[in-house]
């Protein structure tokens with residue numbers, strides 16, 4: 001096995017390349033995808049031509065609408081929304097149309113498409129270019145939601161998302177884009193709906209998403225020095241959610257902490273906590289600890305931005321709270 | 328291809344079917360046999376029926392919420408429409424769609440509940456047929472009120488930019504819900520907006536089905552030949568109210584009466600009779616057949632079972648997914 005290390009951007013671009021070579025129905029559209037504003041689609045136009053890498057006018061709703069129409073009529077589009085925040089502009093199409101017509105048509109229409117969307121706070125981008133909105137897509141029916149935290153996961157999940165017959169939201173945290181990680185040369189896929197245990201532990205189950213996975217791992221490292229072994233689980237997709245892996249972990253640890261960069265109120269953690277209360281009550285020895293961004297517009301100043309978003313310290317404290325060891 | 332007599336007879340038959348079916352469904356809604364409300368298009372049947380005349384069966388149509396004209400025109404049967412309205416297991420969607428008529432195998436594409444959400448989708452369908460070199464044309468029918476929706480301009484832009492086989496058709500029936508359209512539409516004509524995006528347009532009398540057919544035929548063959556999109560605006564008039572729950576009263580009597588004189592069905596029949604290929608006996612025989620077909624369809628829908636509630640979670644996802 002090779003030990004090649006490449007960036008998240010390269011991993012995503014490789015997924016596009018491989019899938020576009022494999023299936024000529026796959027094409028990409030979005031603002032500036034030929035140049036590739038964050039690099040994930042750069043140079044693809046050279047290999048695949050302008051018919052398969054299409055720059056769109058600045059209109060997220062009509063671009064996602066065009067992807068839906070193309071998907072319903074035999075193609076497999078990937079539409080890029082340059083910033084996660086701008087998904088709200090296309091929300092009507094994504095939530096009311098893309099996810100619903102397979103059901104409404106009783107299967108006569110399929111909507112195999114991917115919305116690729118760089119998002120998250122990376123310091124200094126301000127209120128409308130920094131949000132993590134993945135949890136907003138748990139609510140509408142018929143969608144799948146992927147939130148990779150490593151280059152390896154990004155590539156494997158994106159390939160599955162492109163091959164999936166449903167609309168899939170694919171969130172790429174902008175802090176992760178330039179990070180490197182192990183990605184083998186050989187082809188592989190990661191199924192949607194399969195969590196990954198990023199670190200094993202016996203004391204607390206810590207579920208983390210996207211960029212918070214790294215913070216969770218660092219927090220786990222620190223806690224380990226105090227003799228607390230944290231199991232870090234990355235669900236990798238919010239819908240479908242691999243509840244089994246989380247439950248198995250809980251049966252060992254009896255403590256649940258969940259962290260995300262999306263807003264805490266009504267977020268993924270809220271959903272997971274509800275599931276825990278409903279289905280896993282007997283495996284909880286303590287209240288669930290839930291971390292997320294506060295419900296404020298994300299402020300610009302790096303100091304203020306950091307104050308909104310869960311930090312490594314916050315995670316350490318939440319784990320200790322869960323164990324009844326307040327600092 | 329000019330409109331021949333047999334085609335005109337078929338279009339005429341479709342218009343009469345639409346008129347009679349709408350009247351019948353209106354009674355069923357009022358009698359609460361059908362759970363939804365109805366939005367009908369008495370007086371504007373020539374537009375929806377006429378634009379389907381020059382279309383191939385595999386061409387894509389994005390229709391509207393008002394009436395059955397384009398649905399009958401594109402090949403939906405009265406029984407299929409009725410079963411959807413009743414929400415019965417025998418409907419194509421097995422009770423999922425109601426008024427949002429859909430029949431994929433004859434190219435009838437989704438009618439979004441949110442007006443104008445089809446603009447992007449029709450761009451996508453046209454882009455797809457262009458990339459697949461399938462020769463299919465997409466027709467996107469919309470009301471003059473819906474032209475105010477956010478995706479209208481971008482759809483024209485994309486269609487023009489990519490020279491898509493897409494024909495936009497504005498059904499200007501002069502009313503947007505309970506108000507004359509000039510309450511909410513800034514210009515008398517919608518069509519010139521297309522010009523701003525480099526899309527050619529025509530404004531045509533929408534109550535003369537031969538003109539509707541001819542204009543659509545020109546736009547569709549252009550599109551099929553790779554010459555890009557067009558916008559057609561058909562001027563017509565909604566003689567009824569907005570929907571079954573609307574008591575009306577806001578449309579001046581004289582206005583309605585003036586448009587009654589331009590009724591598209593009467594005009595078509597008069598012309599066919601004047602040209603000698605339609606007689607009173609043909610008319611009677613046709614109406615009897617249509618009425619019998621509609622009554623059989625009503626009976627079929629009435630007698631059809633409702634869907635099994637256990638089917639409610641079927642087909643949420645095409646594969647995998649989460650039904651919780």
Ligand SMILES: Cc1ncc(C[n+]2csc(CCOP(=O)(O)OP(=O)(O)O)c2C)c(N)n1
Pocket residue numbers: 391392393440441442443469470471472473474500501502503504565
């Ligand atoms: C996005 C959205 N807003 C509002 C409505 C409610 N609505 C239903 S029909 C209608 C009027 C549409 O007018 P027009 O486009 O002229 O079509 P017409 O009804 O005259 O055929 C409205 C506002 C809707 N269905 N969708």
Ligand SMILES: [Mg+2]
Pocket residue numbers: 470471472498499500501502503504508
């Ligand atoms: Mg109108």
